[in-house]
Amino acid sequence: MSKRIDVGDLNVYYGSFLAVEGVSMAIEPRSVTAFIGPSGCGKSTFIRTLNRMHEVIPGARVQGKVLLDGEDLYGPNVDPVTVRRQVGMVFQRPNPFPTMSIRDNVLAGMKLNSTRLSRNDAKDIVERSLRGANLWNEVKDRLDKPGSGLSGGQQQRLCIARAIAVQPDVLLMDEPCSALDPISTLAIEDLIGELKKNYTIVIVTHNMQQAARVSDRTAFFNIAGTGKPGKLIEMDDTTKIFTNPTVKATEDYVSGRFG
Amino acid sequence: MTTTEPPPTERPAVARRPKTRPGDRIFSRSAQVAGILILVILAGVAAFLVREALPTFTADPSEIDGGKGFFSYVWPLVFGTLAAAVIALIVATPLALGIALFISHYAPRRLAQGLGYIVDLLAAIPSVVFGLWGIQWLAPQVQPAWGWLADNLGFIPLFSGPASATGRTMMTAGLVLAVMILPIITAVSREVFLQTPTLHEEAALALGATRWEMIRMAVIPFGRPGIISGIMLGLGRALGETMAVAMVLSTGGFTWSMVTAGNNTIAAEIALDFPESSGLKTNTLIAAGLVLFAITLAVNMFARWIVSRRSEFSGAN
Amino acid sequence: MSVATKPAPPAGASSLAQNQLPRYTTQLVLVLSIAAGAGLSALFGGFSIVSFAVLSVLAFLVVNTVLSGVVEGRRKAKDKLVTGLVYTAFGIALVPLVSVIWSVVDNGMARFSIDFLTTSMRNVTGLNDQQALEGTAPFIGGAYHAILGTFLITGLATVISVPIGLLTSVYLVEYGRGRLAKAITFFVDVMTGIPSIVAGLFAAALFAVLFGVGTRNGFAGAVALSVLMIPVVVRSSEEMLRIVPNELREAAYALGVPKWRTIVRVVIPTAISGIASGVTLAIARVVGETAPLIVTAGFTSSINNNPFSDWMMSLPAYVYSQAMRPLSGSSPQPSFDRAWAAALTLILIVMLLNLVARLIARLFAPKTGR
Numbered sequence: 028m029s030k031r032i033d034v035g036d037l038n039v040y041y042g043s044f045l046a047v048e049g050v051s052m053a054i055e056p057r058s059v060t061a062f063i064g065p066s067g068c069g070k071s072t073f074i075r076t077l078n079r080m081h082e083v084i085p086g087a088r089v090q091g092k093v094l095l096d097g098e099d100l101y102g103p104n105v106d107p108v109t110v111r112r113q114v115g116m117v118f119q120r121p122n123p124f125p126t127m128s129i130r131d132n133v134l135a136g137m138k139l140n141s142t143r144l145s146r147n148d149a150k151d152i153v154e155r156s157l158r159g160a161n162l163w164n165e166v167k168d169r170l171d172k173p174g175s176g177l178s179g180g181q182q183q184r185l186c187i188a189r190a191i192a193v194q195p196d197v198l199l200m201d202e203p204c205s206a207l208d209p210i211s212t213l214a215i216e217d218l219i220g221e222l223k224k225n226y227t228i229v230i231v232t233h234n235m236q237q238a239a240r241v242s243d244r245t246a247f248f249n250i251a252g253t254g255k256p257g258k259l260i261e262m263d264d265t266t267k268i269f270t271n272p273t274v275k276a277t278e279d280y281v282s283g284r285f286g
Numbered sequence: 287m288t289t290t291e292p293p294p295t296e297r298p299a300v301a302r303r304p305k306t307r308p309g310d311r312i313f314s315r316s317a318q319v320a321g322i323l324i325l326v327i328l329a330g331v332a333a334f335l336v337r338e339a340l341p342t343f344t345a346d347p348s349e350i351d352g353g354k355g356f357f358s359y360v361w362p363l364v365f366g367t368l369a370a371a372v373i374a375l376i377v378a379t380p381l382a383l384g385i386a387l388f389i390s391h392y393a394p395r396r397l398a399q400g401l402g403y404i405v406d407l408l409a410a411i412p413s414v415v416f417g418l419w420g421i422q423w424l425a426p427q428v429q430p431a432w433g434w435l436a437d438n439l440g441f442i443p444l445f446s447g448p449a450s451a452t453g454r455t456m457m458t459a460g461l462v463l464a465v466m467i468l469p470i471i472t473a474v475s476r477e478v479f480l481q482t483p484t485l486h487e488e489a490a491l492a493l494g495a496t497r498w499e500m501i502r503m504a505v506i507p508f509g510r511p512g513i514i515s516g517i518m519l520g521l522g523r524a525l526g527e528t529m530a531v532a533m534v535l536s537t538g539g540f541t542w543s544m545v546t547a548g549n550n551t552i553a554a555e556i557a558l559d560f561p562e563s564s565g566l567k568t569n570t571l572i573a574a575g576l577v578l579f580a581i582t583l584a585v586n587m588f589a590r591w592i593v594s595r596r597s598e599f600s601g602a603n
Numbered sequence: 604m605s606v607a608t609k610p611a612p613p614a615g616a617s618s619l620a621q622n623q624l625p626r627y628t629t630q631l632v633l634v635l636s637i638a639a640g641a642g643l644s645a646l647f648g649g650f651s652i653v654s655f656a657v658l659s660v661l662a663f664l665v666v667n668t669v670l671s672g673v674v675e676g677r678r679k680a681k682d683k684l685v686t687g688l689v690y691t692a693f694g695i696a697l698v699p700l701v702s703v704i705w706s707v708v709d710n711g712m713a714r715f716s717i718d719f720l721t722t723s724m725r726n727v728t729g730l731n732d733q734q735a736l737e738g739t740a741p742f743i744g745g746a747y748h749a750i751l752g753t754f755l756i757t758g759l760a761t762v763i764s765v766p767i768g769l770l771t772s773v774y775l776v777e778y779g780r781g782r783l784a785k786a787i788t789f790f791v792d793v794m795t796g797i798p799s800i801v802a803g804l805f806a807a808a809l810f811a812v813l814f815g816v817g818t819r820n821g822f823a824g825a826v827a828l829s830v831l832m833i834p835v836v837v838r839s840s841e842e843m844l845r846i847v848p849n850e851l852r853e854a855a856y857a858l859g860v861p862k863w864r865t866i867v868r869v870v871i872p873t874a875i876s877g878i879a880s881g882v883t884l885a886i887a888r889v890v891g892e893t894a895p896l897i898v899t900a901g902f903t904s905s906i907n908n909n910p911f912s913d914w915m916m917s918l919p920a921y922v923y924s925q926a927m928r929p930l931s932g933s934s935p936q937p938s939f940d941r942a943w944a945a946a947l948t949l950i951l952i953v954m955l956l957n958l959v960a961r962l963i964a965r966l967f968a969p970k971t972g973r
Contacts, residue, residue, distance in 0.1 A: 083856055085780065108307065112859030122850035126872045136858040139868045186854070193858060313863035314778050320770030321779070321787045324833060328790050331797070331830065334808040384692020392689050401693070408700050410953055412891020414919040415707060415946045418926050422939065423706045427653075465699040472696075496682035526798025528894035529919075533927060553800045553894065560807070560898045564817070575804040579797065586796035 029056040029227045030096040030113075030196040032077060037091035038256075039072050039081065047073050048256035050091075052246060059219060059228045061238035061265065064248035065280070069257025070231045073248070074199050077229065078114035079107040095196070112136075115195035119202045121182035123174035123189070130170040132185055133157060136193035152192055160188035161218050180211020187218065191226070198222065200230040204237065216241050235281055239269050247277045339573035341566060349566055360574050362540035366456070366549040367578065370531055371524040373460025373544065374467055379517055381464075382471035389472075390479035391501060402476060409469035417533030420462035421454065425534060428461065429453030432545040443542040454536035456544040459551075462530040467520035474519060478512030479505055511592050518589030522582045528553035552578040622674050629667060629683075636663035660691055704950075711947025714742065714940040720948070723748035724904035724916075729931025736934045744930075744937075746945045748906040749921035752821060753952075755910045756900060756917055757890050759825035760832055765882055767829075768836025775837070776844040777866055794834040802830040803895030810899070821910025824900035824917065828889045835888060839881025843874040876967035880960040887956035891949055893919035918949045 032054040039047040047069035054060045062070040075081040076089050079100060093100040100110050123132045133153045137144055144152070153170065157163040162184040166177070174185050183203060190198060200219075204212040219241045222228060232238050238245050246262040261274045272278045279285055347355030385405060389398050432455055436447030449455070486504040495503060506513075531554040538548035550558075552574050560571050640659025644651065664687045672680035722745035734740035771791075775784055806827035810818040847870050855865040871878070901914035902924050925942035929935030 078857065080853065080857060083853060106307070108856075108859050108861045110859075111857055116853075116857035118850060118853060118857075120850060122848070122854045124851060124854070124869060124873070126869075126875075135855070136860070139855060139858065139860040139864055141864075189854075189858065307861050307863075310861050310863045313866070314774075317770045317774035317778055318783070320767045321774040321783065323767055324771055324787060324794070324837070325790055327830065327833070328794055330809065331801070331805040334805055334812065335801070338804075338808040338811065381692045381696055384689045385696050388689045388693040392686065393693075404700065405696065408696075408703075410887060410957055411703060412893070412919055412946075412949055412953060414891065414893040414922045415703065415950060417893075418922055418942055418946050419703045419706055421926065422710075422943075423702060465703075468696060468699075496678055498682040498685040499678065501685075522796050526796075526800065528798070528800045529923065532894075533923065553798060556800050556804065557894045557897050560804075561901065568811075568816070572804050572808060575801050579801045582796055582798050582801075583793065586793070590792060 029225060031056045032197065032227065032229075033092075033094040033097075034077075035092040035094070037073075037076060037089060037093065039069070039076055040086075040088050040090070041084070042086040045256040047076075048258055050259045052259060052262050054227060054229060055244070056227045057223060057225070058243040059223050059230060059241050061242035061245045062229070062231045062248060063233075063235060063238050063245060063280070064257070064260075065250070065285070066233070067253075067257070068248040068250045070248050071201050072257070074201055074229060074231050075116075077197070077199055078111045078116055080111070080116060082107055112193055113195050114197040114199060115190035115193065116199040116201065117183070117186050117190055117203045120206045121179055121186050123177070123182050123185050125173065125175045127174060128171045129166050129174045129177070129185060132174040133188050133192050135189055156188040156192040157185075159191050159222070160184040161214060161221075162188055178211070180207050180214055183207060183211065183215060184218065187215075187222075191222070195226070197227040197229065200228065202231050202233060205233060212237070235269075235283075239265060245269070247272075247274075247280060249276055249280070335572055335576050335579065338569055339576050341569040342573040345566055345569075350570055351567065356570065356573060359570065360552070360577055363550055363552045363555055363574060364577065364581070365540065367525055367551040367553070367581070369456055369544065369549065370460050370463055370535075370551055371521055373457060374463035374524040375517065375521055377461060377464035378468045378471055378520060382468050382516070382520075383475055383513065385468070385472045386475040386479055387501065387505075389476050391497070391505065402473075405469050405472050408465065409473075413466065413527060413529040414533070416462055416466055417529040420458060420530055420534040424462060425453035425458050427453075428458055432457055436543075436545050444544050446543045447545070449545045450536060450547045452536060452547075454534055455546060456535060456549050459531045459535045460544075462534055463524045463527055466527060466530060467524050470523055471513075471516045471520040474516030475509060475513045478509035478516075482508045515589040515593045518585055518592065522585045522589065525585065526553055526578065526582050528557045532557045622676075624671060624674050628670065632667045632670065633663055636660075636666060660694075663687065664691070707943065707946050707950055710940070710943035712944075714937075714944040715947050718743075719745040719941070719944050720750065721745060721747050723906050725906070727904065727930065729929075729934075732929075732931045732937035733934050735937055742937060742940075744941060746918060746921050746941070746948060748903065749916040749918045749945065750948065751906060751908070752900065752910075752915040753890060753918040753949075755908075756821045756824045756828065756896065756915065757886060759822060759910055760828035760889060761882070761886055763825060763829040764832040764836050764885070768833045768882075768885075769840050769878065771833075771837050772840035772844055773866060773871075775841050777862070777870070791834045791837050794830070795838070797830060799827075799831055799892050800894040800898070803827045803898040805830060806895065806899045819899060819901035819914050820912055821900050821907070821915035824896045824915065825910065827895035827899045828892060831892060831895070832885050832889050835885040836882055839885065840874075840878045843877030843881060844870060846877075847873045876964050879967065880964040883956050883960035883963060887953050887960070890956065891919055891953055893923055896920050897923065918945055918952075921945045922949065 034050055034052045034054075037047070037050045038045060050073060062074060064070050072081060072087075077093060077100075081087040081089065089101060091101075095110075095113065099105070124135060127135060130153050131138060133156050134144070134149055137152070154163060157166060162181060165181060166185075174182065177185060183206075187198075187203075204215050207215065216237065219228060219230065223243075230238075230242065242265045244262065245265045245268040247260045247268065248257050249260045250257045261268065261272060261277045263272070268277060269281050272281065342350065342356050347353070350356055350359050352359045389402050389405070393401055429450070429452065432449040432453060435445040436449035439445045440447045482505045486508065487500055490500040490503045531551045535550065535554060536547035537550040537554065537558065541548040556571050556575055559567065563571055637659045639662045640655050643658045643662075644655040647654065664684065667687060668680050668684040671683045722743065724744045724746075725748075727744035731740060731743055735742045771787065775787060779787065806823045807819075809826065810820075810823045851869055851873060852865055855869045856862070860868070896917045897920055900917060900920065902920055903914040903916050907913050907915045922942045922945045925938045925945065929938035931938070
């Protein structure tokens with residue numbers, strides 16, 4: 028269920044502008060990998076290339092390889108839609124579908140693709156996904172209410188439930204807690220700890236403490252200046268990055284000297 | 287321009303086209319076809335009108351209404367069209383600006399939205415109802431005023447008497463048109479007035495300006511392009527409006543006087559004569575329609591041009 | 604500016620204070636002006652509402668401005684004058700609105716009845732009207748055929764316009780980049796400005812070329828109305844689709860949903876209330892169009908169920924023909940009454956559509972409640 032990702036010499040362009048340059052990394056299955064770095068360094072752009080979501084942005088394109096258990100996401104005849112079914116994503120701001128109930132939001136991945144589901148299967152998936160997102164107890168009595176009526180933290184967990192309902196191999200999270208209060212953030216962080224038993228998780232975060240708390244490995248991105256491309260500076264075990272990084276810039280960043 | 291290739295919405299890395307799904311292809315193609323269909327329809331409008339209008343220009347001038355060719359037939363109509371529209375603008379513009387200011391800056395906040403809705407209601411009333419109202423209610427009401435104008439200002443060619451006894455004159459038609467374009471000008475200028483940056487308004491007030499001085503210093507300069515384009519849109523509507531004139535005006539040949547029967551507009555001429563027309567007369571009317579189309583097109587283009595220039599000198603940032 | 608003309612504040616007063624009229628001055632002047640207006644109006648050639656209103660307003664504007672000018676200075680006076688003018692403008696605008704609604708309701712009620720809504724004009728002649736006026740026969744003749752025609756023609760126009768308009772707006776919002784999209788946007792703008800009579804001429808010319816000169820039927824009318832309706836639908840749907848947050852599209856893409864399904868199942872349902880209310884307003888706009896129908900669908904006094912053949916009456920054309928060509932030249936009043944009743948029917952339909960549009964916008968808006 029959980030797959031490894033190997034990135035080889037990846038460049039991301041917006042039109043002719045090189046946004047991220049020369050990233051190579053390996054992301055282990057059943058682990059949490061955190062991307063940290065100052066704003067505008069290309070973390071969010073890069074994480075989107077891991078399920079080809081960058082293609083939604085006009086003019087964005089990629090050079091290089093991203094291998095999901097050895098299969099190139101950018102190989103010929105690879106359908107981005109199929110890729111995204113295997114690599115799920117959770118966004119900065121919770122975005123449940125406003126026209127759907129909580130139940131339908133969880134089942135959105137199947138319903139929107141018109142996958143036939145027996146009533147029992149649907150019930151099982153809803154319960155399993157909501158339990159998986161630690162939301163079941165809070166919403167089990169109001170599954171038919173609109174998802175947009177939940178609190179921000181609950182909405183974000185609903186989005187996580189929606190993402191894991193389609194049973195992806197990898198879960199990408201782009202600053203999933205940046206719009207949430209500390210209590211909700213804690214709930215999500217606990218959830219990440221549980222999810223990593225089954226999924227490969229990649230999380231972008233601005234919050235270094237969060238990276239230190241939840242991740243096994245950490246990648247530090249940086250830019251030399253405005254207009255320059257973002258680069259992967261260093262990637263290592265989280266404890267190493269936060270205690271004894273190899274590169275000076277990483278140390279400056281994690282110790283709060285800039286950024 | 288009208289290539290049938292779908293535009294590349296997703297640009298792949300190194301010239302590798304991603305496999306497109308049949309569903310995506312069919313859907314995007316049909317959306318595109320619908321868009322192209324609009325261009326086709328518009329081209330059709332132009333093509334059919336031109337095709338049907340052509341015989342007018344090739345025919346013997348003596349066969350055209352009036353016996354002196356198309357242009358001597360159409361110019362009084364163009365004059366009537368412009369005259370009615372100008373009267374409407376002169377009446378409607380100050381009123382509309384007043385109403386727009388009232389709603390944006392004078393009326394109590396709670397009332398403002400409801401008042402705006404009431405004025406929009408005017409726009410929802412069908413033109414034929416305005417025509418009926420104009421001929422049966424307004425014309426008798428305003429007839430004495432035209433009589434007074436003819437008696438006292440008759441030395442001005444525009445008001446030379448004798449005034450029409452029914453009140454069905456260009457002035458009345460212009461008034462009905464004014465009522466009809468009022469909501470358009472109001473709506474557009476209201477929007478731009480409401481968009482005036484609060485910062486500019488407060489800057490003016492902080493300099494000790496009265497409310498009117500604030501409006502003159504901050505609101506009007508900011509909204510001027512919007513006001514002009516609103517007026518132009520209203521003009522476009524007034525030029526093309528048919529029923530009010532066709533019903534209210536007692537039509538006739540060209541005259542300078544706006545308070546007697548006579549004159550006609552292109553749109554009303556078409557509506558009145560087309561149902562019973564045949565042969566060359568039909569072609570002539572369609573050619574007149576083409577002239578009307580060209581005039582309104584020019585006015586609307588001018589309005590859009592002003593709107594598009596707006597961002598350059600509005601001072602908004 | 605006018606500091607020099609401002610009288611110096613009396614000794615001992617604050618330098619910030621200056622001469623001001625008491626707060627109730629405006630109201631007082633208003634009451635006095637109304638009284639003066641009534642008096643003057645009665646004095647000059649008999650009292651009438653119009654001269655009363657005009658004189659009262661003039662008196663108020665003059666007195667209020669002069670008073671303020673003398674006591675408070677020029678700047679304040681100007682401000683008060685403009686305030687008065689702005690209020691006057693709004694008052695004047697209410698006159699036609701109230702008068703139109705009042706005359707339609709007042710005159711329309713004379714003949715408005717179930718009978719009017721359910722009978723046609725077939726075999727109704729000027730003789731009937733004369734007899735009705737003399738009281739020897741009942742008033743007959745209704746607008747059923749015109750109502751039916753209006754519904755058929757507008758319905759057909761909707762069936763043509765909505766798919767084209769909606770798909771075009773989808774193209775512009777979701778797919779359109781580059782020259783084609785720019786061209787479509789531009790020409791939709793052009794289309795918005797087409798005078799309705801020109802749209803009618805187009806349909807008439809089209810049908811003349813395709814089916815022979817003089818072809819008039821409901822479908823031609825529907826085509827003419829579509830030309831007017833499509834740009835309205837495109838505009839409003841485009842606006843509604845654009846305000847659907849991109850996050851929802853991304854959420855769907857990230858679940859592995861293809862683009863077209865995202866549009867059909869997520870984007871359009873989210874915007875549907877706005878789209879539906881926009882379409883309803885577009886229908887309300889064209890349902891009252893008269894000129895294009897006069898030149899395409901023609902007139903008839905009989906019921907015609909088939910929009911694809913023969914002339915078809917519509918409500919606006921009915922109003923027009925009854926008002927302009929009364930059945931009986933010597934006793935036109937019954938025809939005028941019918942015109943007013945039809946106008947009332949038409950306004951009721953338009954208002955109902957506007958109301959429905961608002962209800963749709965409210966009821967089907969994406970739920971946010973708890």
